Amino acid sequence: MTKTETFVFYLVDEFAHIAMSCAVEPLRIANLVSGKQLYEWSFASENGQTALASDGTVMLVHGGFDKRVRSDRLFVLAGSNVKNHLSKPLLAALRRERSHGARIGGLCSASYILAHAGFLDGMRAALHWFYHDAFVEEFSNVELVPSVFVADEKIITASGGTATADLMLHLIRETHGEDLANQVADQMVYNTVRESSAEQKMSVQSRHGMRNQRLTEAIKFMSENIEEPLSTKEIASEVGISTRQLERLFTRYLQSTPSKYYLEMRLQRARNLLLQSERSVTEIAVATGFRSTTHFARVYRGFFGVSPTAQRARLT
The missing domain is CATH 1.10.10.60 (Homeodomain-like)
Incomplete structure (x- = not known):
């Protein structure tokens, strides 16, 4: 029997809506085309009720950062003005989850949050290009790379936008094989799937x-x-x-x-x-x-x- 993987997404206010959609849709489509419950997911926010996207969308969530939810992967998803949302409850929750062995990742500008928490020290990380200049000034002990995502570190990261879909397709491919990942990409009409080595901005x-x-x-x-x-x-x-x-x-x-x-x-x-x-x-x-x-x-x-x-x- 195929094990169902559970993903939890910590939505930080002003999170990038496109990155959230690109994170969840590949998982939903993988369930659809396989005919199996390969993935399930839930959302959490600081107030435990709603999360505000950068485009003004208000999204209902399943709970707050204060509650532990068993997961196979926990992703922090941030977006605009990430420094304004670097809260004590969020950092405390991440440290708690890490101490319990959670497999943590960051999407879009969330690498800033993870670096601030000290999770990325000595690691390679991806981050949306807009935040690169300030990040390298503040976190010299993190090797920021221009790649769309980094999946071969203990903490995996994606630079946001459609790079999130690239990362999710990579994870689907790793667990369930090339055929399923290609079927999911086809359902998304996504014919330019990028490897982690692809750079965010055009050369x-x-x-x-x-x-x-x-x-x-x-x-x-x-x-x-x-x-x-x-x-x-x-x-x-x-x-x-x-x-x-x-x-x-x-x-x-x-x-x-x-x-x-x-x-x-x-x-x-x-x-x-x-x-x-x-x-x-x-x-x-x-x-x-x-x-x-x-x-x-x-x-x-x-x-x-x-x-x-x-x-x-x-x-x-």
Whole structure:
């Protein structure tokens, strides 16, 4: 007789609705196409009655974080403004479940919660790309990877959205075989199932339809040197071409100059840190290569149409 696996989902307020659907639907469809009760699931929230999704949907749940529910897997599912929902009851429940041997995982931005609890120390983890910049600043002892999910660690994680479906299909395949996983994917009209090694965001090559290795290397050097920006000449030297050749590559493929592209990359990083972290404007200016807070504020306003301080105030 096939054992029924029980999944419990801790829904943290402002959880990503798409990730929740992509977590549960593969399990439901697996039951449907197999004709067996392979999976059952339940939901919990802090108040024990409802959970609020980021799209405004209010969802009924089966209980609160304070009650133990036997499960084969426990997933924390978070979404927007995850730091605002990092509560003592949630952390206490996770530590309790861990002490009882629960197999814990995180979906979407939940890796932030698990890292804060110390569960991900020394591990590889996946997290929605939007939260990467702030995460790496705060949790240097966690190896954040760009993959859609990580399933070969003690704590498994998925970056959210449809990556959650990829993880669930992976778990179905591991337990019940390739055929069932493919049948579930077919029922979902999901013909681009990704392995864990797939990256969340499109590569520079895919995004711009280019195949120039030198340009890809140049952009990689830029992204790795945000706090202390390199000159265009230094970047060109790193990739083994002249400054003029590098400028031609950026014009041809990106309709930009190296310096402009680099500045926009730094400003986007600054915006992410403003929205995701509690670091001061001065600290963010330094972290993104600006020697003067005044200069940073002026350039930021010129690009985004709002000052750094006003950008952050919009969240409150």
